[in-house]
Amino acid sequence: VSLEGMKWAKPLNGPMRGKVPSKVSQVLEPGDVIYVEPMPGKEDQFRLRQVPEVSGALVAMDPQTGRVVAMVGGFSYDQSQFNRATQALRQPGSSFKPLVYAAALDNGYTPSTVVLDAPLEIDTGSGGIWAPENYTKKFYGPSTLRFGIEQSRNVMTVRLAQDVGMPLIGEYAKRFGIYDNLPPYLSFALGAGETTLLRMVGAYAMFDNGGRKIQPTLIDRIQDRYGHTIYKHDSRECRGCDAEKWANQSEPVLVDKRERVLDPMTAYQITSMMEGVVQRGTATVVKEVGKPIAGKTGTTNDEKDAWFIGFSPDLVVGVYLGYDKPRHLGKGATGGVLAAPIVRDFMKVALADKPAVPFRVPAGIKLIRIDPKTGMRAGPGDQRVILEAFKPGTAPPDNYSIIGVTDAEGRPLGVSPEADRAVRNGGGLY
Known part of the structure; x- marks a missing residue:
């Protein structure tokens, strides 16, 4: 050695x-x-x-069926029979945030909606004050929902949760199978509740497949001793798949009658935003896979757990790392530093012989050039431009309004053209 x-x-x-x-x-x-x-x-x-002191788990899943294609529950089964993928209840931290943003996007918000990223104090009752902080301790002023996901802004997420309402977010968390009963407290919008890695990967699979309900499974089918299938997990019907030969009939059709938990256009919007996490956000290390990948990092308070859940159009992979008895992992032990490289290495091998397939854009989605800072429509000569996904009936705003800044009657405050220009030039509004 x-x-x-x-x-x-x-x-x-x-x-x-x-x-x-x-x-x-x-x-x-x-x-x-x-x-x-x-x-x-x-x-x-x-x-x-060395035999690691830090534990963790990995789950890889087919997003179309919920089939678990790989699972690691710890370093060694001989050392510990505890399966951390299915049994360890951990706080997902910021990897829960896409549920908050999905609830907002499903209810009238757009990826270019602007939320104030500035200090916030919340009265918790009995004289208590909660002041959520960003991991970097910095604030960027008015920022789009996309920026909030890409840079994992805690205070923006809390403001958005205030605006959307925690009861609605709790309904989405239950619908996606993450929590059975999420308490209506704003700290839970930042992933303060405990859940399992398997549940989290199953939720991301529903973003990936366009919003269809899936149930994670280790069993494809069960046959009796005569070879008859008595149970099949994949309930989708394939009409025309049993034809013995080609006779100019219509192409086979896959009929999917599973419950829809999310609008497919919302699923694409949040997927596109999570692609930004990989391209320019907190998980840029995953770009090395060289294929379209979306995902979200998660880091809990005091850096006790590190998460990353990433997905391509046909594979979802999630990892969490942390001590079995939670304690500080070390300075800078974030999801992007610890967990994302593991997902990157796994996906490099898993997708090595697969083509670089982009995420499918649902019918009806409009891709519009916007200014990523203001969320407003980009002008002909603008240099900083991204393509943003909008649903029918929505578009970039014509004037600048900010969630978290209101007038005397509680309405989002409009901002003057002069302030618009200041923000475009990098100035902050607080």
């Missing part, structure tokens, strides 16, 4: 990590019994391994 194979073994001093070792003696002493693994592409070369 050379120094190259143990440079990762930086000493831990509480939540802080020490320097990269410069010689083998800083890591090992004569007589140490160690774990090793072969170094890829280097014959007779090994690198140092």
Whole structure:
């Protein structure tokens, strides 16, 4: 084992990590019994391994059927029979936020709706005050819903949850199978409730498949001793699939009568926003897969858990990492730093022989050029432009209004053209 194979073994001093070792003696002493693994592409070369203290889980799922195609419940079954994918109740943190945004998009909001990202204090009763914070401790002023997802802005999400209402968000959480009964407190909009990785991956599968209800399963079908199928998980009917030969008949049709939990256009909007998380947000490391990928990071309070759930059009993969008895993972231990690279590495292999298929745009969606800062329609000479998805009857706003800034009667406050220009030029409105 050379120094190259143990440079990762930086000493831990509480939540802080020490320097990269410069010689083998800083890591090992004569007589140490160690774990090793072969170094890829280097014959007779090994690198140092260790039994990890941090645990975690991975679930990969077919979003069309809910079939679990891969599951890892921990480092070693011999070491622990506890399946963290199905049994560990953990806070999903910001990976829950897409449910908040989906509830908003399904009820009249658009990806270019602007919400105020500025300090907020909420009276919790009995004299208590809750002041949610962003992970970076910074505020960006008025920002679009897309920006809120891409950069995982906590205060924007709380303001949006205030506007939408926690009872509605709780209904969506139940509909998607994440929680059976979400308490109507704003902190739960930031993923403060406990759930399992399997439930979270199942919820993201419903974003991926256009909003159809799926039930995660490990069983495809059950047959009796005569070969007759007595149970089949995939209930979709394929009309015309049993033809023995081609006789100029119509093409086979897959009839899907499953419950719809989300408008397919809303599902595409939130998927497009989560593509931005990978392209320019908190999970840019996943771009290395080289295929269309959407997803969302999650980091809980005090960096106790790190999440990332990502998906292509035909595969959903979720990972969480954390100690079995939750404690601080270390400074900077976010979902984008710890969990996203694992999903990236898994998807690189899983999608290696698959074509780069874009997410399907539902009929009726309009793609309009907008200014990503203001959410308003982009002008002919604008340089900073993205294509945003709008439903029929919606469009970029003609004037600048902000959720979180109201007039004396509680209506969203309109902003003057001069303020519009200030915001376009990078100025903040607080």
